[in-house]
Amino acid sequence: MVQRGHEPAKGLWSIPGGRVEYGEYIADALVREVKEETDLDIEVGDLIGISEVVGDPHYVILDFGAQVVGNDVPTAAGDVADARWVTFEEVLSLPCTPRFVELMQAWSVLPDRGD
Numbered sequence: 674m675v676q677r678g679h680e681p682a683k684g685l686w687s688i689p690g691g692r693v694e695y696g697e698y699i700a701d702a703l704v705r706e707v708k709e710e711t712d713l714d715i716e717v718g719d720l721i722g723i724s725e726v727v728g729d730p731h732y733v734i735l736d737f738g739a740q741v742v743g744n745d746v747p748t749a750a751g752d753v754a755d756a757r758w759v760t761f762e763e764v765l766s767l768p769c770t771p772r773f774v775e776l777m778q779a780w781s782v783l784p785d786r787g788d
Contacts, residue, residue: 686764723736
């Protein structure tokens with residue numbers, strides 16, 4: 674998990690990610706963003722889910738599974754304030770970005786609150 678260091682949602686927790694650059698494949702963007710924010714190298718896995726946040730700006734969020742390769746100690750870098758491994762249960766107690774927990778629960782990644 675990473676704690677966002679800048680707006681939007683400064684101080685809230687989520688998973689690493691960010692903008693896909695022009696001409697960049699989604700998987701390459703994911704590898705780059707995780708490296709920039711945590712200094713971890715990953716191999717991208719299967720698509721877990723897709724979500725849209727309609728507004729200005731309009732976000733399309735694609736969440737993928739991933740496997741860490743090599744160094745497995747996250748280090749806050751780039752635009753994040755903190756980066757760390759947490760258990761699924763700990764995620765439920767963190768102040769997370771809007772809809773993050775609910776999406777992860779809907780996609781059966783996280784247990785429902787109270788389980």
